[in-house]
Amino acid sequence: MPEIHDPIRLLAIRGTPLSLDEVYQAVGDDAAGGTTVFVGTVRDHDGGKSVAALEYSCHPTAEAEMRRIAEKIVADFPVRALAAVHRVGRLGITDKAVIVAVSCAHRGESFAAARRLIDDLKREAPIWKHQVFADGAEEWVGADGC
Template identity: 85%
Template sequence: MGGMPENHDPIRLLAIRDTPLSLDEVYEAVGDDAAGGTTVFVGTVRDHDGGRPVSVLEYSCHPSAERELRRVAAKVVADFPVRALAAVHRVGRLGITDKAVIVAVSCAHRGEAFAAARRLIDDLKHEVPIWKHQVFADGGEEWVGAGDC
């Protein structure tokens, strides 16, 4: 990352929490004077999946999830000119419209920020061991895990 001080750590915030997520906290974490573009993605709980109404949604994770989240973030930082990066994911029981995940990336330019944020959320969903348990209104249920999203 040209122009960054040696001690500059672009990974500013990574967490898996059982409490509500703050968009302001994540956005503020990626603030950087050299960033001309910041991309934020918010994943929310919707009231349906695959055409079926969802009544209950719970996320759980493996004890290694935060370590894997850091590995994913480090790969994004290695592959893109990231000024700052943040990612938080919620676990526990969530309601419709609750924030399940927020990622943000700031870079010198918008295109880089979009690309890095896209890679961050995609890799998080495919590689970090977090599972979603959905209970549908018809009584059926489904588990979706890392790699299935």
């Protein structure tokens, strides 16, 4: 019986620090000539204001939504392997908030698939960002549809 190749290798939402090595290793594939990795980190500013910290939270269906999004990417691009992890909880400046990686036979395909993966995750996954600014102000991002 032939082996079934599932290109979706790692999808997770975690309350602990994310590992770039884990995500990169998850998308290793002998047939891949291009691997694209995107790391989203907490920056110290947004909209001209100093950011003190971020807190991410998610809906209980977030991992299932991540899978649905990943399946669309795999259907639309010649993906050899795909991984995405997102952090929840309180994060400090420079902490990794999200890591996505895609490997394909060619670099152009991996760039395009990874770009679409992160864009779709940010737009569609029920993961919300609560920004805490240095001046004490707060803002929720991505919670419009709640």
